[in-house]
């Protein structure tokens with residue numbers, strides 16, 4: 001039950017996007033986001049939507065998954081759209097008015113574009129990053145991409161290592177929480193009944209064992225890392241060396257063309 | 268009389284994702300009231316999944332789980348009562364301890380049952396006795412104890428609810444021999460005093476042979492066989508094929524038999540074999556060979 005809300009939504013597969021170098025994917029995502037924000041005329045929106053559709057198609061992620069990831073934020077999007085409809089005033093006569101509420105064509109247009117833009121943004125980046133990149137590959141990509149920042153003494157490696165460890169242990173912690181919850185339920189604990197105070201109190205039997213084991217695990221991990229002579233990123237070699245291939249660069253060209261295309265048909 | 272019955276039970280983890288995994292497939296089994304049943308099977312065969320179905324922590328996708336002839340999912344509101352009736356001790360239960368003192372931790376279950384303080388005190392004292400925890404330990408913090416002691420506290424926490432069915436998922440895993448026999452001794456004691464039905468998941472064929480009347484063998488999410496220890500351990504070769512074993516001493520008896528020394532069948536504990544071997548040493552030649 002808790003398992004359903006994991007952060008890492010990696011969906012294993014073997015599509016073009018799965019095989020793209022994670023560093024390149026971060027760059028592509030940045031390009032994609034820029035392109036989506038640059039679109040303004042309806043024609044550029046059409047190109048934008050087509051881009052999103054193509055990304056989803058080529059990733060071969062089932063549409064069901066893509067949409068279910070989108071559902072979570074649907075409420076926010078609908079809310080912004082409604083705000084847009086009511087709060088935008090136009091130059092022409094209102095399309096519809098009732099009491100103090102006036103709805104203009106501009107409002108509808110704004111809302112429509114807003115929904116499209118947010119939908120494309122979310123689905124596209126989700127597919128490019130979350131669904132097709134394993135968390136480990138992602139942090140690896142981030143570390144390498146930002147490696148130059150080490151020159152100005154930013155702890156890039158340490159940061160990436162922290163992210164990797166955190167990502168690695170999220171599923172473990174969730175599993176652990178599940179287990180502890182079940183163990184307490186087996187002793188008759190009830191997490192769904194009573195007022196707020198009682199419910200918060202009911203969390204104690206879960207949180208204490210969870211923290212105890214998390215701290216113990218952190219200590220063990222630190223020891224295990226030291227036993228294997230870990231002493232930071234200095235001089236560390238890698239098992240998987242990232243190499244950009246021809247298709248990665250091709251992908252970059254396609255994404256640049258996509259962005260330029262959208263810019264060209266702007267108003 | 269049948270205490271628990273499983274009818275065509277199937278369970279699936281991670282439905283509708285690429286991580287989908289059928290953990291149980293069409294399980295049919297009966298557990299006799301008052302028996303000690305050993306549940307064996309290689310890792311990943313679905314033992315832990317099965318025991319969680321028995322106290323309603325997991326809901327079967329197909330099939331029914333019957334307790335005293337009634338489907339446990341018939342009335343959802345009674346789920347908590349079911350958990351008090353079917354006590355489940357998880358694998359490595361020492362990680363569930365959270366209270367300030369051992370005493371309070373053992374009292375967590377009975378408190379959830381809404382018992383009086385007087386009754387709770389009784390239950391905690393009884394459960395502690397079953398598990399061999401002395402009075403001095405009860406006042407300590409559970410986090411100060413050794414691994415084996417923590418394990419016993421956790422088991423006592425479930426026994427204190429005096430469940431009619433006590434299920435233990437690998438209760439002795441990772442313990443020293445003394446710790447093992449203490450725990451199993453406590454379980455047997457609990458059953459003797461309360462007449463409860465007991466189910467023990469274990470990887471130790473020795474423990475199964477010594478403490479259980481019935482054995483349920485699982486393989487790949489299905490019930491592979493069900494029977495008495497004799498019936499099951501007689502199929503040594505087949506057991507080996509599904510990644511299981513027979514007690515070492517039984518293997519020894521089989522080897523002797525192959526060498527022409529027949530001690531007889533159904534010997535699974537060192538004590539039994541010892542007694543069977545004595546005549547051979549006493550009479551110099553013993554008679555047979």
Ligand SMILES: Nc1ncnc2c1ncn2[C@@H]1O[C@H](COP(=O)(O)OP(=O)(O)O)[C@@H](O)[C@H]1O
Nearest residue numbers: 280281288290309310311312313314315316317
């Ligand atoms: N929470 C879970 N999520 C997904 N799969 C699981 C989960 N728990 C167990 N499984 C899978 O179900 C199968 C049976 O597991 P389990 O019941 O734990 O077996 P056993 O206790 O016999 O080792 C295994 O293949 C395991 O990988």
Ligand SMILES: [Mg+2]
Nearest residue numbers: 314315358436
């Ligand atoms: Mg198990």
